[in-house]
Amino acid sequence: MRLLPIAAAIASTLALCPPVAATxxxxxxxxxxxxxxxxxxxxxxxxxxxxxxxxxxxxxxxxxxxxxxxxxxxxxxxxxxxxxxxxGLIDSHVHLTMEFGPTTYSDKFRLNIADFAIRGTVYAKRTLDAGFTTVRNLADIDGESIALRNAVNAGTIPGPRIFTAGKAIGSTGGHADPTDGYRNDLAGDPGPKDGIINSPEDAWKAVRQHYKDGADAIKIMPSGGVLDESTSVDNAQMTIEEIKAVVAAAHDYGFTVAAHAHGAEAIRRAILGGVDSIEHGTYMDDADMKLMKEHGTWLVPTIIAGKTAEEQAKIPGRYPPQVATKALLVGPIIQTTAGKAYKAGVKIAFGTDAGVYPHGQNAREFQYMVDAGMPPMFVIQAATTHAARLLKKEKDLGSxxxxxxxxxxxxxxxxxxxxxxxxxxxxxxxxxxxxx
Ligand SMILES: [Zn+2]
The missing domain is CATH 2.30.40.10 (Urease, subunit C, domain 1)
Structure with missing residues (x-):
């Protein structure tokens, strides 16, 4: 406080003098x-x-x-x-703090959260160097992507502008369950604080926890997934009431909601529940596409993730057997569905599920989208103007x-x-x- 008059005196001196700096x-x-x-x-x-x-x-x-x-x-x-x-390109679906490799399924027992965070700094730079200046990080392990975002924003490390969902939200035993595949005595019973919900009340708690943790968006898992250790890739794993509760809570805090969904029924529930985007959308049927258009829901196809999982599933021992089975089912379908959705007039934003394949190769998705029947200008818009609208950042990004x-x-x-x-x-x- 005592310095203030001195500062004011210096400022007024500068203002009165005519040097170049002041004029x-x-x-x-x-x-x-x-x-x-x-x-x-x-x-x-x-x-x-x-x-x-x-x-x-x-x-x-x-x-x-x-x-x-x-x-x-x-x-x-x-x-x-x-x-x-x-x-600058926008990838609407990345996992900047993880990357699949031969030891992925045992890493979760050997690595600490700091190990994932440090790896994330390398993946963030690779992503930026590949021309992706903004990403939506759709789930991490334990909030480490929030620290990564903060470090990028502070200029501590180079990386894309990150909008992160923190931990994914899903139900017990589903695609978001962090203890899926664990031995019983290690698995415990994760709850809303860990992103695991089994009622609309739990949904409110989980979303509010994300607000407290510093997330920017919400990711839910209303259907099974490929790379978790459970058996179904497409079963419905959240009720429509749970999805609606997530969306209502998310809107209180200005969050958009992204829904990982492979199965047609899970996609239907997610659209009716009011989510902003369907991620993957593998088994999306005609009725779902019609609903997507009616509700203005975005599709983020992630074709490269399906292709990579299919390739990896053919390497003996790379995935657990049930994961390999699921990967071989989804891989051949995801690109065809994306092409059908484009023809049906569904809104499409670019996203890749980076981390399922090596970070920095995000732009390979453009070729897969063009091969699915989308024009080159459209796929570039998917990664710029469309993705900016999905983020609700079109005033700042996309052109x-x-x-x-x-x-x-x-x-x-x-x-x-x-x-x-x-x-x-x-x-x-x-x-x-x-x-x-
Ligand atoms: Zn993903």
Whole structure:
């Protein structure tokens, strides 16, 4: 407090003196930089633009000019004369603190949560280097993705902007049960604090716990899954009352709700329960697709996860036998369903289930989506404008538009001619900071 008059005196002295620092507004304003691209993808309009100049002021886009424009006062000029620029990509479904490998099923008995957190810092950087400047982290082990998000936000480690669901919410013995497959004396009886609910009352407690823990979104498991050690991939594991309670509680706190669901009945219940997105959607039937459209529910297909699980299931001993059986069922279907959903007019956001396959290979999903019948511009929009809307962050993310965050990536060549080019991102800027 005693310092205040001194500070005020210094400030007034500076204000009265005429040196350059006090009169040059640029000295205090955020730095202006320009990015010069051979082509630019306007994801809002779904158009490929020619030579363009992106003007970045601090963390945000200030302007987009056509041609190779000179901008007065620019402190840095980034020339990408052979590149196509596009907005930073958004993966709506990742698991940044885990990655499947030969020891995954025993790791949970040997590794501590700190081990997962530290690995997450490496996976986060790989994801950012691959051009994914924003991710939705749909479940971790014990809140370590919240620490990861905080470290990225504080600038402690490089990584994508993370919106995390913390722990998944599901029922006893289901896809979210952290003790699935454990010996009885080790399994205990996880409850709402661990994400395990068996009533609408439990649902409220679990969501409120997520608010306390610092989550940004909610992930539920209304159907069985591939990689847990139970037997069914598609059975319904939550009642519609439980799902509605999760959604009502989530909305109190401004959370969106993502529902992992393979089975048609679980998908139906999740849509009617009011979730924002269906993840995977493998056995989605025509009635589900109609409901998806009526309710405006997003599909996040994660084709690469199905493909990877199917490949891994063929390696003897890689998965427990019941997991291998489930993986071989889901793998061949998930891509076909995604293609049907696109044709039916279901809203689709890009998401990959990163961690099921190695982090950093997220962009392989673009090729799988195109192979399923989706046009290249559509799959790029799925990972930009669509994913931003699913996050309810379309004012800040998803396109290179004045006012939005300066999340810009570049690839050589034209990814609309060959989406596989998105697997070779050469330039990455997130919020005005150049990482690659
Ligand atoms: Zn997942």
């Amino acid at each position: 040059d507004p640029a000295a205090a304003a955020p730095e202006i930089r320009t990015i010069h691209c051979a082509r630019l993808i306007d994801t809002d309009a779904g158009k490929l633009l020619g030579e363009s100049t992106i003007v970045v002021e601090g963390a945000r886009i200030k302007a987009v000019r056509s041609g190779n424009a000179d901008v007065a006062g620019a402190k840095q000029r980034i020339d990408l004369p052979t590149s196509t620029c596009l907005p 290179i538009t004045p006012g939005k965050f300066a999340d810009v990536i570049a690839v050589d060549g034209n990814p609309l001619d060959d989406v596989a080019l998105l697997q070779k991102v050469r330039f990455v800027m997130k919020a005005g900071e150049q990482f690659k």
